[in-house]
Amino acid sequence: LSSSGTQILQPPKKRHRPIESTSISDDNAINENNNNTNNNSSSSSSATDSLINNEDPNLIKDDAYWERRRKNNEAAKRSRDARRAKEDEIAIRAAILEQENIKLRLEVSQLKQETAKLRCMVYATS
Template identity: 55%
Template sequence: VVGDDTFDPSRRSFTSDELRVAPILPKSQKNFVPSDKKDDHYWTRRLKNNTAAKRSREAKRMKENQITLRTAYLEQENTRLREELSKANSEITELKKRLKKYEYVSD
């Protein structure tokens, strides 16, 4: 998204359509326009097309950067959650050991 300076990787998720790989299409052959046909209308269209292409490339670059940031954030979050899970499992194991001591006493 062009001009989106408020990107927050912890809140932004991408749809499967946004993450889909675009098919690689072969470039079409260029149609060269002879110099005598390059009038004002031609140059106006060229300028408009160049501007649109630049906007499109910038939007693509921004989206790729956002996906990269989101990926890095999710990898860090995944690591943190795995550590948290490991600690919780260790605590459960320790508490079960303590509980077993009291179970044998009550029998």
């Protein structure tokens, strides 16, 4: 959970090597090698190899999906942080303006008192 109480999605722990360390040509070479050895190996090894071969596109899709999720989570965090910073800035500005407003109201009050006093003096002398 983040500090704001929302849950941040995290990808599950990967059970394979990262996509950056493998390339399609490497996978093809491995698959060809596995196919050649499968002809000479037992059926259980063949079943395992076919499972691995069938999962490779899904693993690549999973990596792409989690990479998109990671980028989206980072963008969402940046957006939330920017919004909070803007809200904080607005709150600070509002506090400053409130203080200035109080000061100006006090000044208006003092000027009204001075005006009333001067009017009394003018009426008293006339």
